[in-house]
Amino acid sequence: MFRKLATFEEAKQLIWQTLQPKPLGTEQIPLLEAHNRVLAQDATSTLDIPPFSRSTVDGYAVKAQDTFGADENQPVQLKVCGLVSIGEPPMVKVEKGEAAEIVTGAPIPEGADAVVMVEDTQREDMELTVYGSVTQNENVMKKGTDIKQGETVLQAGRVLGSREVGVLAAVGNAQVKVHVAPTAAVLSTGGEVTEPGKPLPSGKIYDINAYSLCTAVWESGGKPIYQGVVPDEKEPLRQALKQALASADMVLTSGGVSVGPKDIIPATVDSLGEPGVFLSGVAVKPGKPTTVALIGEKPVFSFPGHPTSALLNFILLARPIIQVMAGKQPTEMPSISAVADRRMFSAKGRRTFVTVRLVLDTEKGLVAEPVESGASGAITTLAKADGFVEIPANEQFVDAGEKVRVCLFREGT
């Protein structure tokens, strides 16, 4: 049940194989609130778009044949038989030798098959002189040319943004079926941490991880449930974990997984149900003590207490699982190419992630500067770093001046 330290690749494989994440369920919500949600089923159109053939110009709906051969010198004469208003079914029918006045977007009336632009005509009362010819369907957007009835306009799994919401509105939806966001209970352990917003007792520091992980859950498409700081003692921890498992679709803990005598998380998690802890330690730096369990159908990720380590391992291992539970494709982190500012060493035999800041150098271009984290648990590392450089376990270092790929914590801003 407790395995030896896994390589990073083994750990990822074991996590996917054991957790087998899948989307949780669906719910119907107003389309106006669907921003950033995930479409739960293919969206098909129940109607043709446009639902009728429309004029794309202001002018006169005609039979194209009636205009053949017309030009500046040899105009043709037609009789105006009426007006087609926008937004209403046409009340007029166009017979041979006739023309119906029409505006952009209005339905083509029966009998007509083209529209002459108003610029190519001259009108006196009901007499229309046409100075140019049109071919069949000219200046007409035919019914169903944009979307055909029954056509799939968006596929399940698509994240909804302004463009997708526009398309769903076009086919008449005011509601949309989306995937339910998975909930994640987030708790911190450790005798030295206390919750932000409370007075700070002597000897304690404020908890960071429950806050940063809750926010990271939002960023992954999940819904966090903050459970705060839990004492580092067996029974309160067991109760808190039971409550977390009962209230959420997954659990994230931090702290209490390294080698100290008080690091009781793995054993406590394991005691809560089958199959229990299946991954205990990953050969990465930082984040080696990361532990993953499956209790019933619920994943439990236990990260180390070091803030950068907790967030980084969340991003690497837990985020893709949340994304899949939310109905999304797991996304690669956005990345950018840069030049290593100095030699960056890997930890022996461990996949190493070096947090870096990006600086634009006029000569070298984009430069990746390591942001020191070290054993200190430095918090500011998090705010200063733009992303990280990955060094494979079998490489000793990345050299100064070498090209590196920087995985970005956030794009743009």
Place this chain on the structure above:
Amino acid sequence: MFRKLATFEEAKQLIWQTLQPKPLGTEQIPLLEAHNRVLAQDATSTLDIPPFSRSTVDGYAVKAQDTFGADENQPVQLKVCGLVSIGEPPMVKVEKGEAAEIVTGAPIPEGADAVVMVEDTQREDMELTVYGSVTQNENVMKKGTDIKQGETVLQAGRVLGSREVGVLAAVGNAQVKVHVAPTAAVLSTGGEVTEPGKPLPSGKIYDINAYSLCTAVWESGGKPIYQGVVPDEKEPLRQALKQALASADMVLTSGGVSVGPKDIIPATVDSLGEPGVFLSGVAVKPGKPTTVALIGEKPVFSFPGHPTSALLNFILLARPIIQVMAGKQPTEMPSISAVADRRMFSAKGRRTFVTVRLVLDTEKGLVAEPVESGASGAITTLAKADGFVEIPANEQFVDAGEKVRVCLFREGT
């Protein structure tokens, strides 16, 4: 008051100069809900982090001097004077020749200035044999080394993500002062459009723009207020615009701005207050009829009815204004380099934006394929395009095979 068609650059300049957007106000919210909000003031720390000097290892707190010269062959003997627990003020003082047991993260007790790792010691009852020397401050994280009291940890204007929320938690905040999100009332006009979710009368089509623009407002950091479809008649339109101005910080309309006799938006907007319409038409394609007004202190953007045109011009002209009102830096759109699939023409004398789809070609790399939009008002353009290529007004075309910069509607997924 009504100006002639402005170039794209003139339009942007006039909009910034006239609207002079600034952040609206601030509000205090729970830090756990601050994801994606904008920090309204510099965040400074009221305490040192760590608030006390801490051990970074498990071992014994000592006077470094007592260990000088100690090695495997010449260990030194110290007397264990007590235990420092984690999360509590130390109850013990270390005198010359003494050592206090300590765990990682616990406060360094008075009298000690370094920590010997447990691996370098052997203990029998209260007798400690130390097999290695430590220098002053070795294995100690000094009080305030991560963050100094009074230090600015994050600057105003920063968008809050998991890392920033972590830093704010570290300095003890459970609440944070953020900028208020600007509200934008969104309405569509046009006799041919009806609201999604309602039955579709003959001759009408479903409105797209109020939905896509509301979602685009969310994406820009604003809060949309959906006002739906307003009839294309002077009095109802005037009433709807007055209500929009009363209920929101800005107004977005679409439809009713081209040249038809029923295009009454500009005149109606202009009648609602000073200074009124200051930009009436921009030399861009698509989006030429775009009209911008300032009524009192509230911006009113009126976009054409064509869905791609409305969204594109929102992104180009209105989004940066909303971002500034939300307290953010206006961001450039993310962009990527690609190769033009075919020749793309510009509209004569107008800055042209060609919507394109990106396709990965094994030989050419990333290729930008124009997605036809044309006069048809095609809706699917929106869903199919990944972004757009910009062609300056003074260039006739971009040639096939030429390198182009594609501004992306959305990153990643």
